[in-house]
Structure formats: C-alpha cells, structure tokens
Amino acid sequence: MLRATLRSFLAHKGRLLLSALAVVLSVAFVAGSLIFSDTVSRTFDRLFASTAADVTVAPKDDFGSRVATGAVRTVPAALADRLARVPGAASAHAEVRADNVTVVDAQRRFLGSTTGAPTIASDWYVTDRSPVELTSGHAPRGAGEALLDADTADRKHVRIGDTLTVMAQPGTLRVRVVGIATFTTTNPGASHVYLDPRVAAAKLLGSPARATGVTVQAAPGVSDAVLKQRVVAAVGAGAYDVKTAAEHAKSSAEQLGTFLDVIKYVMLGFAGIAVLVGIFLIVNTFSMLIAQRTRELGLLRALGADRRQVRRSVLTEAVLLGLVGSTLGLAAGIGLAAGLIRLMGAFGMNLRAADMVVGRPTPVAAYVVGVGVTFVAAYLPARRAAAVSPMAALADADVAGVGRPLRTRAVVGAVVGALGVAALAGCAAASRTASAASLLGLGVVLTLVATVVAGPLLVRPVIRVLGGAFPALFGPVGRMSQRNALRNPRRTGATAAALMVGLALVGGMSVASASMSASFDQQIDRTLGADFVVQNANFIPFSEEVTDRVRGTEGVGLVVRQRFAPVALRLPDGRRVTTTASGYDPRVDDVAHVTYVGGGSAAALAPGGIGMDADFARDHGVRLGSVLPVEFPGGRRAALKVGALTDQDAAEGFGMQGGVFLGLATVERYVPGGQDTALYVNAAAGTDADRLRPRLERALNPYPQVQVRDQADYKELVHDQIAVLLYLVYALLGLAIVIAVLGVVNTLALSVVERTREIGLLRAIGLARRQLRRMIRLESVVIAVFGAVLGLALGLVWGVCTQQVLALQGMKALAVPWGTIVAVVVGSAVVGVVAALLPALRASRMNVLAAIAHE
Amino acid sequence: MSTPAAEHAPGLSPADGVAARARGLTKAYGSGETAVLALDSVDVDVVRGRFTAVMGPSGSGKSTLMHCLAGLDTVSAGQVWLGDTEITGLRERELTQLRRDRIGFMFQSFNLIPTLSAAENITLPMDIAGRRPDPAWLEQVIDALGLRDRLRHRPAQLSGGQQQRVACARALVSRPELIFADEPTGNLDSRAGLEVLGFLRQAVDELGQTVVMVTHDPGAAAHSDLVLFLADGRIVDEMERPTAEAVLERMKRFDGVRAAVEDTGRGTDGTGADGERRG
Incomplete structure (x- = not known):
C-alpha cells in the first residue's frame, strides 16, 4: 500500500x-x-x-512614561566621585547623554534617522566595553569638535572636517567632525555624536555639574550584585535607579x-x-x-x-x-x-x-x-x-464536477452566520470599548467561518449575476465560461475563498482607516483654529531657538506653545491614572476651538489650575473646582484645581487618556527644562496668512526638524501616519493574492485536465484556440471577482462595525473608500486573467485527437 | 470566408461531384524502425450527396482516415481536398474555421457540452462562428429529429439516443459540405441506433447531405450507399448498396485470414495484407 x-x-x-x-x-x-x-x-x-557597566546609577524612573517632554533627567556629576570611593568600585564615570538632540549638516540637512530612531549626543568615553571605537581621526578636544558614528557618516556623506550643528536643550553648538566612530557591535539605528567629556555636560545638559547617570566598574573579585548593594547603601535606597549589568541589559532589551x-x-x-x-x-x-x-x-x-x-x-x-x-x-x-x-x-x-x-x-x-x-x-x-x-x-x-448536496453547509453556515451577525450587532450596540472590541473579534471570526462554509451556496446566485452579461458580451464562449464556474459550486467556492479571506481583511481595514482619517479631519476642522502649526512629524520636542525664531518673524501675531508632561492623577474614585498632559500658553482659545462644558481656559491654564475631558471627569467623580493631587516625574507633587471641563471626542484616539491640560507655566514649574512640542501660530492683525507662510519657512530654514503646516498640511500629516497602517494591509493583500492566484491556477489546471474530452470536442467542432483561451480566462475572472465581491462585502460589514467601536473612542465619522473598493474589484479581474494564463495556454495546446480519445 | 453551405444547397442530384478527395494519403506514427503505417497511400473519393461507410477491423486505420479527411489530424504524405480546398497544408487556424463552417461531426460518445442545453449545443458551431442559424431550417431539423420538447434539457437529462440526435442536429444545422460520424451508434441500444441511422439516411436522401460514417457494425453499414473496407491502412474493397449479411460475410473473411495467418505462425503485416488482397 x-x-x-x-x-x-x-x-x-x-x-x-x-x-x-x-x-x-x-x-x-x-x-x-x-x-x-x-x-x-x-x-x-x-x-x-x-x-x-557593572553597575549603573540613573535618575529614578518612577513613571515609566515614554512621552517626550524634551527635558533631560539628571544626577549630580559629583555623584561619580562619591561612588568611585565605594568599597569594591574600581572606577566611576559621570555619563552625559542626550537622546533628543537634532543634528544638521552644513547644507542644513537633517542627519537623524527618518524612522523615528533617536539622535544621541554623548560624551566620548572609551572603555573596554564601549560598543564603538575610533576608526579615523582623533578624539574630540574642546567645544568645537565632535565625532560622528560611521553609519550616519556613510548614509549622509559626512566627512572629517565637515561642520555640524547640534541643537540640544540648552542651546545650539557648531562642531567640526574630527573623527569617525565605528560600532564594533550592532548599532540599533540611532545616530550618534560624541563630544569632549569636559564640555559635554555644559553643552548638552546646561551645567557642568550635572550628569545623566553614573557607571561604576567593579574591582576584581567584587560581584555586580555586591557592588550594587554597596552603591545603594552609599546613595540611599529609592533615590536612584541602581542596576547591575545583567539588570540593565534586561531592561534595555525589554525596551527594544x-x-x-x-x-x-x-x-x-x-x-x-x-x-x-x-x-x-x-x-x-x-x-x-x-x-x-x-x-x-x-x-x-x-x-x-x-x-x-x-x-x-x-x-x-x-x-x-x-x-x-x-x-x-x-x-x-x-x-x-x-x-x-x-x-x-x-x-x-x-x-x-x-x-x-x-x-x-x-x-x-x-x-x-x-x-x-x-x-x-x-x-x-x-x-x-x-x-x-x-x-x-x-x-x-x-462527468467531472458533480457536486454533492450542500445541505449540511447551508445549516452550519446559517447557524454560524447568525451567531456572527448577532455578535457584530452586539458590537455596534455596545457602549464600552472593551466589550465592543471582543464582540467585534468574535463576530469577524464567526462571519468569516460562515462565509467560507456557505460560500459554495452563494456561488450560484452571485455568479448568475456577475456573469449575467457574459453570454451577451462574449457569446457562446462567455456562456460556457459562466456555466463552467457554476459547475462545481464547492470547488468554485473553495477557490474563491482563498481570495475572499485576504480581501475581507483589506476591505475591513481600509474602511476603518478611511473612517479614522475622516474622523481626524473632522476633529481638525472643528478644533484647529491657528493659521499654522509648527512641529515635526513625530511629536519630538524641539529647541527653544525655534520658538524664538517664530516669535521674531515679522507678521507673527499670537504664538501658543504646547508641551507634554507625564502626570499621574489621584482621582476622587481612588484610582491613580497615569497619562500625558498638554501644557498650553494662555489664549489657547484663539488657536483652538474648544467646547467647554464647565469653566474655561483662564481657570484651567492659570497657575495651580488643570482641565480635562468632561466624560472622563464624570467617570471618575471629578467636578469643576475639585482639587486633585497630581504627581510629576522626579517625585514632584502638586494639588491642582479643576478649572475647566471640556468636550473632547478624539482625545482618547490620540492616546491621551482624560484629555488633561494645564498651563505651560505649570508644566515648566513641575517638569523643568522641557522643550516645546508644537507652536500654534496666528498671523498678526493686518498680515495675510499666505504672506506669512514663506517668511516663517525662511525663518525656520536652519531647523529642518520642524515644519510649518496649515490645516490642510496637518490633515495630510495625520493621513500619512494612518497610511502606514494601510501599507501593512496592502502587503498582507499582496501575499493573500499570490496564494489565491496559486489556488485559481490550481483549480483551472485541474479543471482543464478534467475537461480534456470536452475541450477536444469544442476544438473539433471549430472553437479556435483564441476562443478557448478566452473561455478559460473568463471563467477565471468570474471566480476571482466572485471571491473579491464576497470578501469586500464581508470586509465592508467588518469595517462598519470597527468604526462603531472606534466611535466609542471619539472617531465618529464613517467613510467608505469606494475608490479603493472599485480598484480591488477591477484588480481581482486582472488577477483572474493572470491566473488563467498557464491553464489557458495548456488547454489551447492540447492535441485535438488526443483530447477526443482521452478516457 | 464565403458561405460554402450555400454553395452546397441540399437537394442537388446525387453523385454530381466529389465532396472530399484524398490522393496518396499516408499517415505514419513514430519514425524509423518503430514507425507504424496507419494509412498507406490511400486514394479515396467521397461522392457528394451519398452515404459512405468506412469499415474495417480495429487497427485498420478507419478512424485515422476520417480524422485526416476532416482536418483533425495532420498527414505524413499525400493530399486531401474538401471540395476545391486542399486542406493538407492549411494552417491550424484555417483548419479550425474549416471544421467549424464546412464540416459536421458526430462522435461515439461525449458529443455534447454538458453545461449547455440541447438547443445551445445544436447551434454551438454557428454561435462560435458568430453566424445566426437559418431559423426555418433550424426548426425543420429540430422537428425532424423529434427534439422539440427536449431543447431546454441539459445532456445529463437526455438518454443516449436523444444525445446522439442532438449531435446529429448540430451536424445538420449549419448545412455542412460533409458530416463525419465516428461510430455514432456504438454506445446505443439497437432501437436508438436504428433511429440515428435512419436520420442520417434521411439527411442524405431528403436533404442531399453528404455523410461519411466510420463503424464496425455491419448492420449500421447496411444503411449506407457504399461501404469502403479498410485493412492495414489500405482500402482493400468496396461494396455498393450493401446488406448486413454481405458486409458480415466480407468482414468474416478478414477474421478468417487473420486466423489463418495466426495458424501458420506468420504474423507479419505484409503477409496479412497479401492474404486479404488475395482473398
């Protein structure tokens, strides 16, 4: 056997x-x-x-927040001297490292990564554990010299002797590249600039007495754990984050x-x-x-x-x-x-x-x-x-292709489908995001299973319609191809299912992302009142100089700064909510249209004031005038009085739970040394916004990290960010299509073999090869379009339900990208034509006599 | 392409010309020492308006002869004409058109496209050509073959005899110059077979159609005007106005010769053919 x-x-x-x-x-x-x-x-x-290093001492990270405030957390540089004297320490080094600098070359080109990896400036301090080594030039000496990492130098064509501008939080410095440092291990993608250790702290942190951390090396015979204990004893428990080499490696790996x-x-x-x-x-x-x-x-x-x-x-x-x-x-x-x-x-x-x-x-x-x-x-x-x-x-x-009855499929498909529709209906009616999302997931899976199971039952009615015009358009060839596709519904259904799955995903995701775009558009239309927004694409803060430049530009009227701050709110219901708050200058109402349910911006942005989303406040028992204990990084605490409750639909969509906002002065007080994330700019009275724009752009020319955007540009930026999601979807689609094409090819090839005699007969009574090829091509097209129609229909339902879930997060607009959908249907017809190429060729090459004699 | 169907109007006096002709028609399979001659320099004239039967034992080359005359198969040597058109040397596309427009086919089985109704099958060659069948003629053929109430049926819903009648209608409806029928009764019971033969006979007698039928059934051959006997790739005999008994007798002699050859233990082709020719 x-x-x-x-x-x-x-x-x-x-x-x-x-x-x-x-x-x-x-x-x-x-x-x-x-x-x-x-x-x-x-x-x-x-x-x-x-x-x-054997032991690393860093500022206490009690928030775990990744939000970019622009502020650099520091420790006193003198800590290194103290730790060097800890028993068992061989040496201690005060590390200076700023992760949020901007580096620009002489042509004002941005040297940082475009994918969001940080640009890092640090002191040049080489030990046997350094991941870099100096491969050409010499180490930086004095404030005017720097090293650049080899990967960035290669990518941006920077050579020794070139001048770079490094924009750090305390200010901008111009440096000459005097050497290239090459990674001996893997560079995770960041761009690195190294400065002379004697000037690094002053230039990057604003004070020679500060450091971003201290690394301590153990003396021979002292284990990392023992050294850590002694370091903790020396600096006091809870004051700093102290980690052994292994712990540090682990937390770094976790971040990555x-x-x-x-x-x-x-x-x-x-x-x-x-x-x-x-x-x-x-x-x-x-x-x-x-x-x-x-x-x-x-x-x-x-x-x-x-x-x-x-x-x-x-x-x-x-x-x-x-x-x-x-x-x-x-x-x-x-x-x-x-x-x-x-x-x-x-x-x-x-x-x-x-x-x-x-x-x-x-x-x-x-x-x-x-x-x-x-x-x-x-x-x-x-x-x-x-x-x-x-x-x-x-x-x-x-005769090939007699189907068995589809009764079981009908029953199973109907039952599973009904459950799936019920789940989707439940999801659309749900009022809580978590339960809606799980109902959505369940509904998607069930309706997919139901459609796959019942697919063969849909073949007949759907293809009757899809191929209905074939006999009129393509004569007997069209008639035969339509009937061939109908011949074995089970097979046609299974073949089309492969395409259906991929296209259902694409349909659902494209409806969801179009709805997101539309919702953000509405939101931007409704809230953004400024003539221009100055910021970069990744919400990375920029240096003070940008703000100064903008303020100094002729024709600029109002400038409202925005700054992020991680906060933890202690709420009346006993919950502690960690979120990101936005700090604004006063007169925010002149650059944004905010709907106040209670209070107003004056009270919320005043020192000691805070504002938040009305729904969030209600959920947590916060009222206008409540005084909330608020924690900031570095152990700073404040009691802030709620001065405004606002109606913000999309705050959650932007990932900012609670829509918390406060005065920029308050942020500056509790998160000192921060940098601005965005500037909302209005033209001065009597200045045309269109005139102002080129001036602003000229003024910001040395700062390629920020761009000037009006409302339309801002929408485009949001669309581009959503589009990243779409690219992923299209890649999935591509893969699904490749496999689906294989499926269609497979089915057609086997059908051609099964129908050898029939094809022989057709050729004998005078069907030309061209006509035979067209017949197979049309059959393929009708199968592919059937899969596409089924998939897109399913995807549309999913997309609409997904939008219902998103609506709970404030994204209320529903948009169906009809253009994409039509393109996908047309594309699927092309897929059908491509899939039919080989089987059609094979059929048309068939020897007529052999085909007639075929048993 | 002109309308050859019109040139060949039915009802002309029989034997007024040649519908198909072959000269020195040779068909070999394989090459060199292993070559097998399926047709060995055959000369044949198919007379217009007559019912010709081709008989012979299996392997005699009768199907190959039909395939070559119908432009389904290529020839190794010799020439074939359909009417005035020499089809040897025509290109694939021209041959396809020729089969579509000037020839009708009936096969032993699997004659119909299973996805098409009887009516659609009947008009298929004309549909493919993009020509409209002459409605009066179509009605006449359908009625003649008794298919009126079967037109909407799919082949799977028809009996074997009905299927062959549909195939016959398909062959007739475009008024081809020549109908080739390859064992058209081979899969039918005797009553249905007789019916089909009756229709072919009728087509020749009443419509002036030319029919060439390949068969190994003497009873079927008896319906023809002329029987050509084929053996080992050659036409060895012919019989006008045959009867079943006479044909059977003739065929028995092939068997007799074969038996004799086997008895003497000299099984070569040459001797076999010689023996037949002597007989």
Missing part, C-alpha cells in the same frame, strides 16, 4: 506543486519571523550584556523588545494569512485529485483495500507533501530572514547575516506548521476518498 501511495504521490507531483508552494509560503513566514526575531534579540542581548515584537507579530500575521489561505488551496487540490481518482480508489477497494488503508494512503500523501513543503519553506524562511536583516540595515540597524540564529524551536515550528496544516487540510478529502465504493471502479467515469 505504501508503494502505491508513493507512486501516486510521484505521479501527481505536478498537481501537488501548487499546494506545496502554499505550504512553502506559510512555513517560510513562520520560520523567517522566528529566525529574524531570534537573531535580533540574540544580537541585542549580546550588545547590552557586553556593553553595560516592544519594537521587535511589532515586527514579529506582523510577520506572524503574514504567516497566519499564508496558512489560512494555504489550507483552502490544499483542501481544494486534494478534493480534486480524489475526485479524479475515484475509479482508481474504487479499484483499490475492489481489490481488498479497506477504508482505513485508503484514508491512510491519502493522508500519507499529505504528510509527504507537508514534509517536502516544510523543508523548502524552512530554507525559504532563512532566505526571508536574511532579506529582512538586510532591510533593517537600510533603516540604519546594522545586523549581520552571519550572526543569524536558527534556534531549535524554528525547525520544529516549521515542520509542525507545514505538516500539520497539510494533514488537517487533507483530512476531509481523505475521509471522502475512503468513502468511495468498490463499485466506482466498475461504473462509467462520470
């Missing part, structure tokens, strides 16, 4: 090829993402472990981990799509192979093979396919990981492909996914094969 199985596997290897490709793709994404994230985390673990997790989940998302779509393809292939081999299987049964043996034979074939696919997929995954590593290099993160890590779980996962998926997908067809009666061997080979 095994020999028969092997023979059959080899005999059908051409037909199994496309299924194998689906397995390869799924496994490649699984393996690739595992290898990539293993490689990255191994690389950084090594980097952090090898470069961390969130970014890497995103990549990992994206990759696994791709793998998921590939697996899901691949399953349809494999189920379909095996079903068709078994339908074609009915007589052969009947013969096996007639010769005495029992059902179990037949089933096992088919499943063995599936496992073989899975093994071959997994092996190839593993290899492709290694290639994919290598490609990703190279891609990260283009973004400035230099990983070395040679350091690629293939952990033991990777091949295990690859084979489990590959073989598992194939086995599961082949299980139903195998059962069907086992059910073939021995009589099938004797009966006349029946």
